[in-house]
Amino acid sequence: MRFSDLVGRRVAVWGQGREGTSVTEYVRGLGVEVVVAEPDLPRGDSPGVVYGADGSTALLTADVVIKSPGVPVTHDLHRALVEAGVAITSLTDLWLSDNAHRVVAITGTKGKSTTASLLHHLLLRTGVRSSLRGNIGTSVLAESDPPAQVVVMELSSYQAQSLTRSPRIVAVTSLFPEHLTWHGSLESYYSDKLNAVAHGPETVVVPAEADEVIRRVSERLSPGTRLLLTDEDGVHVAPDGAIVWPDGPRIEAGDLPLPGRHHAHNIALALRLAGLLGPPPEALVEALSSFAPLPHRMEPVPSDDGRTWLDDSLATAPEAVVASLSSLAPQPDRCIAVIVGGEDRGLTYDVLLETVSAREDVELLLVGPTGARLAPACEASGLRARLFTSFGACVAWARARENRADIVLLSPGAPSYDEFANFEERSAAFRAAALGTDSPPAES
Template sequence: MPASSTRQASSRPSASATTTCCPPPTRRQHVRFSDLSGRRVVVWGFGREGASVTEHLRDLGVDVGVAEPDRVQGPHPDLAYGEEGRTRLLAADVVVKSPGVPVVHPLHRELVAAGTPVTSLTDLWLNDNAERVVAVTGTKGKSTTASLLHHLLAAAGLRSSLRGNIGTSVLAETDPPAEVVVMELSSYQAQSLTRSPRVVAVTSLFPEHLTWHGSLEAYFHDKLNAVAHGPEVVVVPAEAPEVVRRVRERVSPGTEVLLTDADGVHVDEAGDVVWPDGTRVAAPDLPLPGRHHAANIAVALRLAGLFDIAPTTLAAALRTFAPLPHRMEPVPSGDERRWIDDSLATAPEAVVASLASLPGERISVVVGGEDRGLDFSPLLSHLRSHPELVVLLVGPAGARISAEAPDLGAHLFDSFGEAVTWAGSAANPARVVLLSPGAPSYDEFADYTERSAAFRAAALAADGR
């Protein structure tokens, strides 16, 4: 695990320092897998994670039941549905909650008020494995940062395993066991923690998942619960001062906060990634364009540096990293335009960052989808300051943008298909077509991959006529 790092946090919070809306609750007790023997354990939810933890607990000899109180009936005869599910949960000694169950659920609040321990697979596993875990959380950038860190560690010869919200269960142990587990940690997972990973990185914070958490401040509070239970080191991008401030308010006493500044690897004014010893990767050679991606890359490199890996080794490994799909990903097209799939940019701030990564280009950007009621002000401000952008609006979110900002002169379409067909026609004066929606896809599509597939099909069909 990491050697001692070099920069101490410049300030420490008082014991009462938290976000204003969310006073700290009574400290929850740690629960380990070994604590569950002989207790009435109920798993709440039987999706992918619920099924996984249920199987694991039964393999450990734990007598575990499963409840789905929000479903009247279902296909599994041994599950308790509806009122029976509610009764089973209220009678439990320990509840293992699936990530899909929001903390604002009335039954969750009832269980917490009754003093029933409510834990999760992530928390159970971390209570036994935190010492070998580096977790990456944040509103955006966590998947890329975690994947890059795993790539860097593996390239340096460490046995690294990538798990968590990125799609692989924490229970998926390698043989031999991983020396380092790189975990992508969602806000849903972070909320439940009573033990922090040994090392945590926070990439960004802006509004997301507000319905699940209840409010913006509750979202920030739940997300930063990841750093509140004794990590040794937390890494934060120096270019995000508000994130730095909030992290320093929440970290445990004794936690070291490291920034991607001149004391370590950082992003310089030209957008290059630079180490203090002079090792450098120029901006055009980075695997993803834009300063926001460079900042995430610097976070991953700062984390990898904790393992005493030489900057030259890290720079060489960085050049071989293949970016994840749907993140500023160029896609084949039938015309002479550049088509870029940034379908996972589902927050307004992410769209601004993506647009800023393409300076000097005439861009048409497809924006919109399901409307979650987020504040589009940061995006609208950027669009107003760049009137050369060709804005294509779709879905309920696009309709709201059109109503709130008629001065943009944006094109509002009845469907996503109509928008991308127009983008590939001679009517579009732009040379770049960017899908950076700032909203989820559920208004028209099953998920973001289906929306991306529709975008790619339109790119191939485009002929500029």
């Protein structure tokens, strides 16, 4: 659906958050009358917003509902709208329908922020007028002057679910269980996520070693879409972790701006995408050398206790923790204390426990409801693990002399909402502990 399709129709925006507010202003600027509804709030004082039952009525009597990405498809009212035949769209879908020709979208369970940011960096450094938008925090409506030649979009599963038009180029970084409450099931999550490749993209790029991703993407591709892999036909990850072009440059693993094979695959994806847009390999190698890693992704933070403290707080799924641990190869006489846990979404942590059981250098510091659920399994498996009553108690122990670890890694594999408002707040508590400030007494 395009913005022009809204003219002359009854339009309602579901949600007055940042995205809801911006799309309301934009659509009204096109001369379309819009009502904003907050059906889940019984009352409020924002002018022009209808609340509670009146909000539900406004949505059910609309011709088109523009849904904010935070509204889950499992919501009873969403089901009622579908059954009533009300057209449901989103800002992302409306904007993409007019701009897909200049969009490169990065989606996937993990790795999309890093890959999108890196691609944007590579394009800017090689003279391509690029804009970074989408789930990474910048509205798609935030047009640059002059307009961007390429819009690099980080695309979440929430945003992908509503699409009726795919971007020109799409990269899928990874797939594993995440956001299951919002989507309703694992299969629905995969289906919603891969909706991004199902509506006529020109090219889709996938990591060569991601067999499950390749299979699922292939099942959803539109006829005529070209599927590319980061394999020997183009830039790819060599067995030793280096980035290699066929008959071209080679970047050794130790010279990459991010450690670990999973990051090497994200880098190869970004380089493959950039190469599709024109810059030659030699220019991309030079541009890559100036890329700064994003915060909260295996980020070293200041500390004063002689240990290395790494903030990997955006690793909110067990597979992400495994990937981060893989970047820290076992070394003689080195120990890693990994803080794991938080809000419990019922995910399976077998892959993480298997990884830890195969290493002698890892001790798990368990926190929150997830940690409490993992503790018996760790004990039964003979893993080195400690359960703490709170995050504060955990990081205080991590600083204590009793902790023999050389590295303290916050890679929780779970959201932060059991104790914190968001992951930034959890990260701040971790960083404060690294410097010995605001830490409660240690207890396990």
